[in-house]
Amino acid sequence: MICAKCQQGIRRGEPYETRDIHAASASGTVVHFHVVCPDRPRGH
Numbered sequence: 155m156i157c158a159k160c161q162q163g164i165r166r167g168e169p170y171e172t173r174d175i176h177a178a179s180a181s182g183t184v185v186h187f188h189v190v191c192p193d194r195p196r197g198h
């Protein structure tokens with residue numbers, strides 16, 4: 155799973171939330187995102 159907020163992977167065991175996106179072009183799309191996004195990797 156990839157977090158929709160920070161575009162980083164959500165590891166198994168990490169708390170995350172899901173949200174349904176009801177867009178005209180995409181029915182039933184579910185995105186995942188961290189409850190608390192981790193800090194961005196250093197050096198970027």
Ligand SMILES: [Zn+2]
Pocket residue numbers: 157158159160161162187188190191192
């Ligand atoms: Zn995140």
